Amino acid sequence: MKKTNLFLTACMAAALSFSTSCATGEYAYEDWNRDADAALNDDEFDTALTDIGYYENWDDDGDDLLTEEEWGLGVNEYFGDYDSADYGLFSDWDIDGDGMLSEEEFGEGTFGVVDDNDNDLIEESEYDMWYDDDFGL
Ligand SMILES: [Ca+2]
Ligand SMILES: [Ca+2]
Ligand SMILES: [Ca+2]
Ligand SMILES: [Ca+2]
Numbered sequence: 001m002k003k004t005n006l007f008l009t010a011c012m013a014a015a016l017s018f019s020t021s022c023a024t025g026e027y028a029y030e031d032w033n034r035d036a037d038a039a040l041n042d043d044e045f046d047t048a049l050t051d052i053g054y055y056e057n058w059d060d061d062g063d064d065l066l067t068e069e070e071w072g073l074g075v076n077e078y079f080g081d082y083d084s085a086d087y088g089l090f091s092d093w094d095i096d097g098d099g100m101l102s103e104e105e106f107g108e109g110t111f112g113v114v115d116d117n118d119n120d121l122i123e124e125s126e127y128d129m130w131y132d133d134d135f136g137l
Pocket of ligand 3: 094095099100101102105
Protein backbone atom coordinates (compact mmCIF):
# COMPACT_ATOMS: atom_id res chain seq x y z
CA MET A 1 0.00 0.00 0.00
CA LYS A 2 2.75 2.40 0.90
CA LYS A 3 4.42 1.87 -2.44
CA THR A 4 1.16 2.58 -4.26
CA ASN A 5 0.55 5.77 -2.33
CA LEU A 6 4.01 7.03 -2.96
CA PHE A 7 3.67 6.33 -6.61
CA LEU A 8 0.29 7.98 -6.92
CA THR A 9 1.78 11.07 -5.37
CA ALA A 10 4.58 11.04 -7.90
CA CYS A 11 2.02 10.47 -10.60
CA MET A 12 -0.04 13.45 -9.55
CA ALA A 13 3.06 15.60 -9.44
CA ALA A 14 3.88 14.48 -12.96
CA ALA A 15 0.37 15.34 -14.11
CA LEU A 16 0.58 18.78 -12.52
CA SER A 17 3.80 19.53 -14.32
CA PHE A 18 2.24 18.36 -17.61
CA SER A 19 4.75 15.59 -17.85
CA THR A 20 3.86 12.28 -19.39
CA SER A 21 6.40 10.44 -17.31
CA CYS A 22 3.67 8.96 -15.16
CA ALA A 23 3.36 5.72 -17.12
CA THR A 24 6.86 4.48 -16.66
CA GLY A 25 6.22 1.02 -15.36
CA GLU A 26 5.60 1.86 -11.73
CA TYR A 27 2.22 0.15 -11.82
CA ALA A 28 2.57 -3.46 -10.84
CA TYR A 29 -0.01 -6.15 -11.24
CA GLU A 30 -0.03 -6.65 -7.47
CA ASP A 31 -1.21 -3.09 -6.97
CA TRP A 32 -4.52 -3.92 -8.61
CA ASN A 33 -5.01 -7.45 -7.37
CA ARG A 34 -6.47 -6.32 -4.08
CA ASP A 35 -7.72 -9.72 -2.95
CA ALA A 36 -4.40 -11.33 -3.93
CA ASP A 37 -6.07 -14.22 -5.74
CA ALA A 38 -4.94 -15.57 -9.10
CA ALA A 39 -6.35 -12.85 -11.34
CA LEU A 40 -7.94 -9.43 -11.76
CA ASN A 41 -11.71 -9.45 -11.89
CA ASP A 42 -13.83 -6.82 -13.61
CA ASP A 43 -13.78 -4.48 -10.62
CA GLU A 44 -10.07 -4.72 -10.05
CA PHE A 45 -9.34 -4.12 -13.70
CA ASP A 46 -11.71 -1.14 -13.81
CA THR A 47 -9.83 0.38 -10.90
CA ALA A 48 -6.58 -0.15 -12.76
CA LEU A 49 -7.94 1.61 -15.85
CA THR A 50 -9.18 4.52 -13.76
CA ASP A 51 -5.96 4.92 -11.82
CA ILE A 52 -3.83 4.68 -14.92
CA GLY A 53 -6.08 7.22 -16.64
CA TYR A 54 -6.47 4.90 -19.59
CA TYR A 55 -9.64 6.47 -20.96
CA GLU A 56 -8.01 9.90 -20.83
CA ASN A 57 -5.06 8.49 -22.76
CA TRP A 58 -7.35 7.53 -25.60
CA ASP A 59 -9.47 10.70 -25.45
CA ASP A 60 -7.21 12.69 -27.72
CA ASP A 61 -8.97 16.06 -27.46
CA GLY A 62 -9.82 15.69 -23.77
CA ASP A 63 -13.56 16.30 -24.10
CA ASP A 64 -14.42 13.19 -22.03
CA LEU A 65 -15.94 11.49 -25.06
CA LEU A 66 -14.31 8.85 -27.17
CA THR A 67 -15.19 9.11 -30.84
CA GLU A 68 -14.65 6.44 -33.46
CA GLU A 69 -11.68 8.40 -34.77
CA GLU A 70 -10.04 8.57 -31.35
CA TRP A 71 -10.77 4.89 -30.84
CA GLY A 72 -9.08 4.10 -34.17
CA LEU A 73 -6.01 6.09 -33.15
CA GLY A 74 -5.91 4.31 -29.80
CA VAL A 75 -6.19 0.90 -31.39
CA ASN A 76 -3.25 1.68 -33.66
CA GLU A 77 -1.20 3.02 -30.81
CA TYR A 78 -2.04 0.54 -28.07
CA PHE A 79 -3.28 -2.67 -29.65
CA GLY A 80 -0.60 -3.11 -32.28
CA ASP A 81 0.39 -6.53 -31.03
CA TYR A 82 -3.15 -7.83 -30.84
CA ASP A 83 -4.99 -9.51 -33.67
CA SER A 84 -7.74 -7.25 -35.04
CA ALA A 85 -10.16 -10.09 -34.26
CA ASP A 86 -9.39 -9.41 -30.59
CA TYR A 87 -10.69 -5.86 -30.62
CA GLY A 88 -13.22 -6.07 -33.46
CA LEU A 89 -15.08 -2.99 -34.62
CA PHE A 90 -15.99 0.29 -32.96
CA SER A 91 -19.64 -0.71 -33.22
CA ASP A 92 -18.91 -3.77 -31.08
CA TRP A 93 -17.68 -1.48 -28.30
CA ASP A 94 -20.40 1.15 -28.63
CA ILE A 95 -23.07 -0.83 -26.84
CA ASP A 96 -25.75 1.89 -26.86
CA GLY A 97 -24.94 2.87 -30.45
CA ASP A 98 -24.63 6.62 -29.84
CA GLY A 99 -21.40 6.90 -31.81
CA MET A 100 -19.33 7.55 -28.68
CA LEU A 101 -17.68 5.29 -26.17
CA SER A 102 -18.49 6.09 -22.58
CA GLU A 103 -15.88 5.23 -20.01
CA GLU A 104 -17.97 2.20 -19.10
CA GLU A 105 -18.25 0.96 -22.67
CA PHE A 106 -14.56 1.55 -23.15
CA GLY A 107 -13.74 -0.35 -19.97
CA GLU A 108 -15.77 -3.34 -21.06
CA GLY A 109 -14.22 -3.34 -24.52
CA THR A 110 -10.72 -3.10 -23.13
CA PHE A 111 -11.41 -5.90 -20.66
CA GLY A 112 -12.53 -8.11 -23.55
CA VAL A 113 -9.32 -7.46 -25.47
CA VAL A 114 -7.00 -7.98 -22.54
CA ASP A 115 -8.83 -11.13 -21.44
CA ASP A 116 -7.17 -13.15 -24.15
CA ASN A 117 -8.48 -16.56 -23.05
CA ASP A 118 -12.03 -15.25 -22.46
CA ASN A 119 -12.45 -16.54 -18.91
CA ASP A 120 -13.66 -13.15 -17.57
CA LEU A 121 -10.50 -12.73 -15.52
CA ILE A 122 -7.25 -10.94 -16.27
CA GLU A 123 -4.36 -13.22 -15.41
CA GLU A 124 -0.94 -11.75 -14.80
CA SER A 125 0.34 -12.93 -18.19
CA GLU A 126 -2.57 -11.15 -19.90
CA TYR A 127 -1.97 -8.03 -17.86
CA ASP A 128 1.72 -8.08 -18.75
CA MET A 129 0.98 -8.41 -22.44
CA TRP A 130 -1.41 -5.48 -22.34
CA TYR A 131 0.66 -3.24 -20.10
CA ASP A 132 3.92 -3.90 -21.91
CA ASP A 133 2.29 -3.19 -25.25
CA ASP A 134 0.64 -0.06 -24.05
CA PHE A 135 3.51 1.54 -22.30
CA GLY A 136 6.45 0.04 -24.13
CA LEU A 137 8.16 -1.49 -21.13
CA1 LIG B 1 -8.14 -10.47 -7.79
CA1 LIG C 1 -12.67 13.05 -27.35
CA1 LIG D 1 -21.89 4.70 -26.58
CA1 LIG E 1 -8.20 -14.34 -18.84
